[in-house]
Amino acid sequence: KLPEATVLRLGLYQRVLAEFARARRTTISSDELGRHTGENPANVRKDLSRLGTLGTRGTGYDVGTIAARIDEVFATSTPRRVVVVGLGNLGRALVRSRSFFQQGFEVAALFDSSPAVVGTTVAGHVVQPMESVTPEVEALGARFGVLTVPPEAAQDAVERLVRGGVGYIVNFAPKLLQVETTVVVRYVDLSIELQMLGYVEAQGLRS
Amino acid sequence: KLPEATVLRLGLYQRVLAEFARARRTTISSDELGRHTGENPANVRKDLSRLGTLGTRGTGYDVGTIAARIDEVFATSTPRRVVVVGLGNLGRALVRSRSFFQQGFEVAALFDSSPAVVGTTVAGHVVQPMESVTPEVEALGARFGVLTVPPEAAQDAVERLVRGGVGYIVNFAPKLLQVETTVVVRYVDLSIELQMLGYVEAQGLRS
Numbered sequence A, B: 001k002l003p004e005a006t007v008l009r010l011g012l013y014q015r016v017l018a019e020f021a022r023a024r025r026t027t028i029s030s031d032e033l034g035r036h037t038g039e040n041p042a043n044v045r046k047d048l049s050r051l052g053t054l055g056t057r058g059t060g061y062d063v064g065t066i067a068a069r070i071d072e073v074f075a076t077s078t079p080r081r082v083v084v085v086g087l088g089n090l091g092r093a094l095v096r097s098r099s100f101f102q103q104g105f106e107v108a109a110l111f112d113s114s115p116a117v118v119g120t121t122v123a124g125h126v127v128q129p130m131e132s133v134t135p136e137v138e139a140l141g142a143r144f145g146v147l148t149v150p151p152e153a154a155q156d157a158v159e160r161l162v163r164g165g166v167g168y169i170v171n172f173a174p175k176l177l178q179v180e181t182t183v184v185v186r187y188v189d190l191s192i193e194l195q196m197l198g199y200v201e202a203q204g205l206r207s
């Protein structure tokens, strides 16, 4: 099992490797990978050696080899169905974003409670009412859910998802969810990014 | 200087401590802090000892003391002006969110290039055109910027911000920015959250 910080970095490397591959570049150095992700090149080398991929002094790493190795870690070959609950500003931005659902994840269904939203089409999917969450998730075999609802709606939404079989949730609502221990919830708080910059500024640091 | 992973965790603890304070709870254990942030309680104890705050066995830590200590780390007492460029789905979600601009950060100005957006009011601010970015940022003394524009617009937007004196940027657009070495950019890629869950599922792990 890799440490979480390493897995997060591997996700960042994967983006850069995809850009390099698109630009038909076949090798990359740990310095380049570090510069493009804001990571320390020594960390880059340590991370890649954990995967068993080794670079050659002078030419660096083979882009295709590392990308394939990282794909294995994330097991991105199996398509994974994701449902999104709450199609307000944030939900729409995520569903419409080319880069949020990548690496094998695909949007399977959208749900909302507002009569003004239900029945409309967002990024090619018709938004369904909340009563459909549990039966639809079950029928789709979706294991992943994204919550972009107001905080007071988050607990109800997660219960409907879990009842249908969802076991992995990305939650953007600032609300602690009560779920069974088998359910994995990742809380996302975007303000942490600003705060991190505030820390860097306060310490007079370079990044 | 604290490691970045610690600083990120401190930001998460701060949210939980604020909730505890609101609920008039005066003490918290490392287990509770760990459970509410998805962190390992041993990491919690290690992080807090780095701040010089020690808990007492049996009762835990004093909520007020740790919260104040973390505020010092982030120097949240100085108000920091932030400008946002790109008021589409994501930009609106961030500007309207009560929780994105907290801990001393305040929205100072909003900019967009679309005639349909310029002149409208979002969360109490009139959206200004791109020609105003540099002079306005200078006049405000804003040091922080958030980019929620399409990737092809990101480089132009960042140049206008930096020319006005912005030195710290949160970039949501999937685009590598060319900036001077003194400018600090944090790239945010929300898909990493889904990918992390994909990794946990693939490894059959518990979080």
Ligand SMILES: NC(=O)c1ccc[n+]([C@@H]2O[C@H](COP(=O)([O-])OP(=O)(O)OC[C@H]3O[C@@H](n4cnc5c(N)ncnc54)[C@H](O)[C@@H]3O)[C@@H](O)[C@H]2O)c1
Binding pocket: A085, A086, A087, A088, A089, A090, A091, A111, A112, A113, A114, A117, A130, A147, A148, A149, A150, A151, A152, A153, A156, A157, A172, A173, A174, A188, A189, A190, A191, B092, B093, B094, B096, B097, B098, B099, B100
């Ligand atoms: N921490 C951060 O950095 C941050 C930033 C932005 C947004 N957020 C959070 O993300 C969430 C979404 O934000 P937003 O700006 O898109 O909000 P929004 O109000 O634009 O959208 C919320 C959507 O949820 C739907 N909804 C409301 N109640 C519901 C219910 N009971 N069941 C299902 N759907 C319901 C609404 O109809 C709406 O479409 C909020 O919880 C917000 O706090 C957090």
Ligand SMILES: NC(=O)c1ccc[n+]([C@@H]2O[C@H](COP(=O)([O-])OP(=O)(O)OC[C@H]3O[C@@H](n4cnc5c(N)ncnc54)[C@H](O)[C@@H]3O)[C@@H](O)[C@H]2O)c1
Binding pocket: A092, A093, A094, A096, A097, A098, A099, A100, B085, B086, B087, B088, B089, B090, B091, B111, B112, B113, B114, B117, B130, B147, B148, B149, B150, B151, B152, B153, B156, B157, B172, B173, B174, B188, B189, B190, B191
């Ligand atoms: N990686 C992720 O997980 C993720 C998720 C969501 C969004 N995003 C990214 O965030 C960005 C914003 O996404 P969105 O859904 O809000 O897009 P959007 O199209 O809804 O909004 C973009 C806004 O930028 C404005 N704009 C366009 N060109 C501009 C220019 N040259 N100068 C200034 N403003 C300009 C538009 O008028 C619009 O208001 C995109 O780059 C998107 O890829 C990334």
